Amino acid sequence: MRSELEQSGRKLEQQDEEQGSKQDEEQQSRQDAKQGHQKDSEKQTDEQAEQLQAQYVVHDEAFAEELTAIRRYLHRNPELSGEEKETTAAIRGWLEKEGIRFADEYKLRTGLVAEVGQTEGPIVALRADIDALPIQEQTGLEFASQIEGRMHACGHDAHTAILVGAARLLKQREASLPGRVRLIFQPSEEKATGARQVIQSGALNEVQAIFGLHNKPDLRVGTVGIREGALMAAADGFVVKVEGVGTHAAVPEAGIDPIVVASHIVTALQAIVSRNVSAQESAVISVTKIHSGTAWNVIPEEAVLDGTVRTFDEKVRALIRERFNQVVSGVAAAYGTRATVRWIQGPPAVVNDELLAEDAVQAAQQLGLNTVRPLPSPAGEDFSFYQKEVPGLFLFLGTSGPHEWHHPAFDVNEQALPLGAHLLAALAEQAFYRLQG
Ligand SMILES: [Zn+2]
Numbered sequence: 291m292r293s294e295l296e297q298s299g300r301k302l303e304q305q306d307e308e309q310g311s312k313q314d315e316e317q318q319s320r321q322d323a324k325q326g327h328q329k330d331s332e333k334q335t336d337e338q339a340e341q342l343q344a345q346y347v348v349h350d351e352a353f354a355e356e357l358t359a360i361r362r363y364l365h366r367n368p369e370l371s372g373e374e375k376e377t378t379a380a381i382r383g384w385l386e387k388e389g390i391r392f393a394d395e396y397k398l399r400t401g402l403v404a405e406v407g408q409t410e411g412p413i414v415a416l417r418a419d420i421d422a423l424p425i426q427e428q429t430g431l432e433f434a435s436q437i438e439g440r441m442h443a444c445g446h447d448a449h450t451a452i453l454v455g456a457a458r459l460l461k462q463r464e465a466s467l468p469g470r471v472r473l474i475f476q477p478s479e480e481k482a483t484g485a486r487q488v489i490q491s492g493a494l495n496e497v498q499a500i501f502g503l504h505n506k507p508d509l510r511v512g513t514v515g516i517r518e519g520a521l522m523a524a525a526d527g528f529v530v531k532v533e534g535v536g537t538h539a540a541v542p543e544a545g546i547d548p549i550v551v552a553s554h555i556v557t558a559l560q561a562i563v564s565r566n567v568s569a570q571e572s573a574v575i576s577v578t579k580i581h582s583g584t585a586w587n588v589i590p591e592e593a594v595l596d597g598t599v600r601t602f603d604e605k606v607r608a609l610i611r612e613r614f615n616q617v618v619s620g621v622a623a624a625y626g627t628r629a630t631v632r633w634i635q636g637p638p639a640v641v642n643d644e645l646l647a648e649d650a651v652q653a654a655q656q657l658g659l660n661t662v663r664p665l666p667s668p669a670g671e672d673f674s675f676y677q678k679e680v681p682g683l684f685l686f687l688g689t690s691g692p693h694e695w696h697h698p699a700f701d702v703n704e705q706a707l708p709l710g711a712h713l714l715a716a717l718a719e720q721a722f723y724r725l726q727g
């Protein structure tokens with residue numbers, strides 16, 4: 291299974307190599323040496339996948355149209371994290387039409403939990419995020435956002451439509467399900483607070499495996515990115531306050547210039563990734579805001595730096611946090627002042643269960659989907675909080691998007707919607723078989 295997984299990942303890895311991933315390049319050339327026959331068979335697999343997918347969409351045309359309508363309704367009516375009231379009501383309506391029962395004992399202010407299947411047997415969860423972003427849409431689509439300054443620019447509208455579709459498919463097969471599928475429509479992913487609300491509601495109780503997906507603009511429709519281990523980064527934030535002593539700009543010796551101190555901190559922080567993190571690991575430290583000063587001829591009292599740290603491994607995460615504090619306080623001390631660090635602990639890294647990842651490759655291929663093994667993404671995802679509680683798998687669904695996540699002209703190819711729905715339903719069913727041994 292492992293080698294199948296790696297083989298199927300070749301295409302994307304080849305692209306990634308071009309972007310300079312030395313480690314994967316070496317791994318790749320070892321694989322190429324072992325698997326010289328691959329080039330042609332890979333081409334065939336691609337063509338087969340496209341054919342199957344074409345059949346697929348035709349066979350499910352009514353289903354595809356319904357999911358498109360759901361996605362477009364949500365796209366027109368985006369709601370920000372924690373404000374997803376209309377979205378929740380709409381989801382409730384779509385599920386109600388299918389006769390799906392709500393698990394309202396798990397109380398959420400926005401978002402909802404529903405269940406399909408038996409009252410006995412194992413419980414498997416499927417999760418979609420439902421919130422939008424404070425972005426002014428620039429797609430020019432006929433179903434563009436009707437709300438000023440708000441947009442589904444991360445494709446959570448598509449995720450929601452996909453989970454509604456999966457719910458419908460599972461409901462149709464309810465009698466044959468050996469357990470229960472808990473459907474989690476999670477609020478507030480963009481603020482990374484929703485998953486914790488869901489966990490606090492008790493909705494993860496008794497769940498033995500959880501699955502979720504994110505659209506991926508740079509993967510083609512019909513392709514699924516599946517990777518065991520770390521897939522997305524821990525996303526922490528920081529605010530550094532540098533204390534200065536204000537003075538006339540012409541008499542700097544009478545004060546302490548926080549802008550000079552802040553500048554040295556920004557520079558010194560760059561050495562953490564390059565000098566403290568091993569070449570086998572990866573991390574990002576980005577300072578994204580610097581605020582200080584009010585006048586051209588005044589040395590200000592304070593400088594404030596904001597930014598983010600991305601890591602894939604808990605040890606690297608802890609190391610960076612420790613070094614970060616040392617660098618900030620050390621540099622400030624060198625200039626005779628102090629600086630404080632407020633660390634904003636974000637979601638941990640998305641780390642996928644190995645067995646679930648292997649099973650998912652099989653499930654995706656059985657559906658006629660092409661599978662690749664993507665490199666980890668430095669973006670964050672609060673699905674990781676669930677994976678701290680139960681084994682979970684998060685995967686990327688190819689959507690042939692024109693732009694990256696959070697771009698004002700972001701869009702998804704809607705042909706991916708039924709594929710995602712069938713995939714989620716298949717993952718839940720397959721998990722039952724693994725749980726039953
Ligand atoms: Zn997002």
Ligand SMILES: [Zn+2]
Pocket residue numbers: 444445446479504695
């Ligand atoms: Zn997202």
